[in-house]
Amino acid sequence: MTSPWELGSARPLQLKSGWLLVSPHRTQRPWQGQVEEVARIQVPSFDPECYLCPGNNRAGGNRTDVYVTTYVFENDFAALRSDGPTFRENEGSKGLILGESEHGTCRVICFSPRHDLTLAKMSVEEIRPVIEVWVEQYRELGAREEIQYVQVFENRGSMMGASNPHPHGQIWATQSIPNETQAEIAGQKKYLAEHGEVLLVSYLRLEEELSERIVASNGSFVALVPFWAVWPFETMILPRRRIEHLEELNDAERFHLADILHRVTAAYDKVFNAPFPYSMGLHPAPYDGEAHPEVQFHIHFYPPLLRSATIRKFVVGFELLGGPQRDITAESAAETLRRVCSI
C-alpha cells in the first residue's frame, strides 16, 4: 500500500478525533532559526551538585537518601498538593468564571542512583525495578479515595523541560481526570459504541496486518508510529492483550515491557546518534470507580527532533492556533526507527 500522505497535504483522523495536517514536501525549507545544543559532554556517574544523586541535599531543604536502585520521593515544589483549601468558584457570572480546587500529589522517581544512566542505556534487567515501582505507585495512589487519575511520565532532556539531567520520571496524581485522558476516553467510548470493538485493540490488529508503521515488537507488546502521530518520531506502545492498568501485567509481561522500553529508547538515541529528547507517559484507565471496557492501556512517546539532533519540530503559530502539522509521514518515521532498531 502506498501511503496517501506522500501525495500531498492530508488530514488523518486522530485518537482524540481532531485533524492533523501532513505536509511531507516541506522538509527542504531553509532554516535560519533556532539550533539546539547537543549535550555531548561526558556525564559523570555521580554529580555532587545534583539534588537527585544519592545523599545530596535538595533545594527544598530535604536530603535525598543514599538509595541503590530506584527511588521515589514527594516533589519538593509540587504543582499539586493534598493540603490546600477546598473551593468552587462561580461568582454568579453565568458560567463565565468557573473554577474549583484540585488536590493531588506529585512525586519524583529516580530511575537509578547513577547520574548518567538513562532508560536507553539501562539493561532490560535494570528497567524491571522501574516498572515495579510504577506498579506500586499505581496501587497505592489509585486506592486513595480522593485520587481519580495517576499520570506517570518522563521528560527526558533539557529540550523537553527536564529541570535536572539525572534520569528521572514523575507522577502527578489528581482528583480529576486530566483533559487528554478525558478526550482519549471519549474517542474510545465512541468507537466501542459504534463498532462493538475496543479501538486500540482493533487498531493494533490492523497495523500488524499493514506492518508499515510497526517499529518493534515482542511477545506482549508492539511499538508503532500511530497513524495520527503529531510529533515527527512519535511512537505508541500497545499491549497484545487488553489491559486497563499496569498492575494487571504478569511477570513475563513486565519483562516484555522492560524489553520494549529498552528497544524504543535505544533506537531513539541512534536516529541522530545523540541523546534523543522526549516526553513519555503511561495512559491506563482512571481510578474513578467506573468500568472502562473501552480503554486499552498504552504508552506515548512524544519526541521533538525533526531533521537532526539540533533541528526540532516547533509547536507554535499554526500548530497552536490551528492544529497539529507534521513534515514527515508516519510511515517514513517508522521506517527510520525500524532500521536503527536492528543496528
Added chain:
Amino acid sequence: MTSPWELGSARPLQLKSGWLLVSPHRTQRPWQGQVEEVARIQVPSFDPECYLCPGNNRAGGNRTDVYVTTYVFENDFAALRSDGPTFRENEGSKGLILGESEHGTCRVICFSPRHDLTLAKMSVEEIRPVIEVWVEQYRELGAREEIQYVQVFENRGSMMGASNPHPHGQIWATQSIPNETQAEIAGQKKYLAEHGEVLLVSYLRLEEELSERIVASNGSFVALVPFWAVWPFETMILPRRRIEHLEELNDAERFHLADILHRVTAAYDKVFNAPFPYSMGLHPAPYDGEAHPEVQFHIHFYPPLLRSATIRKFVVGFELLGGPQRDITAESAAETLRRVCSI
C-alpha cells in the same frame, strides 16, 4: 476580590472547555534545566544573507522584490498547496484509518523592509499598513470557493520557531476549519445556546467590571489576560463591539487595532527588558458560508517566557499527556503587564 488561585491549585474552565491546573506556589523550584540565549546582538537594518530582506534571493530560487512597506509572497516551502491530488482514504478499516486531502495556500508577510523592525518597535502609523494587508488577504482568500478558513499568525523569536529573524507573519488558508477554531466555535455556540449572549462579548463586560485582568485598552479594543490563560503572559485582544471579521473594522478601529498591538508588543519587551518571543494569531469567523452569530473576533498572544528572559514555560510531560498547567496566576501576570505598559 481575592483571586481564588492564590490559595492553591485550581482548575478554571477554558474557552475550549477543558481544564487548566494553576499552581502559583511552584515558582520557587530550582532550575538545572535549559537556559535560553538572549539575542542581545545589534540587529542590522539590512542583512545580505536574509532571504526576506528586499532584493535578496530566496532558497526556493525566487527573488524577494525590492519592497518599501509590507510585502506578501507565496511561501516557497508551503505546508499547504492548491495543486495536490484530491483523495479520501478509509481502506475499509471501520473508521480506523481515515484521511482526506487538504488544499490551501501559505503566504509570508514581511512587516517592513527593515530587518530590525519588530511590531514592538514599529510606530502605530507603521503598523497600519500591516492591518491593511491582513484585510486585503482575508478579502481575497476568504472569497475563494475552496477556502473555509484563513489563519493569520506570527511566530516571533527563534524560541517560537521563527525560521528567519526578519520580522514577518504568515497566512495559512485551508479548505477545512482547523481544530482550534472548531473547538472555540463549539464553546461559543454552546454559550450562546445556553445564555442567549455572545460568550466573548459578555466575558469582556465582566472583565471590565472586575478590572484585575485588564492589561490595556483604547476606544475600540481591550487587551487582557484571559481567566483561562495557559501561557504565563498570555493575552487576548477583544474588540469593544461585536465583529466577525477584520474586514468589518472602520478607519478609526483600524487605527485603534494598530495602537493596541503596538502597546501589547512593546509591553512584552519590557517585562524582562529583552525581546519577548511569542506566537500570535487572529481568530475571525470561518468563510464557510454559514452564519456565525456566536463568534466574536479576537487575537491571541501565546508567549513562552516564565521567570526571566532565559527561563521559559515548557509544554511537556504532564502538559502534553494530561493538560495545561500554569505557575503564575492570570491576575499577577496582568498586573506585571499593566505596570510595564505605563513605563
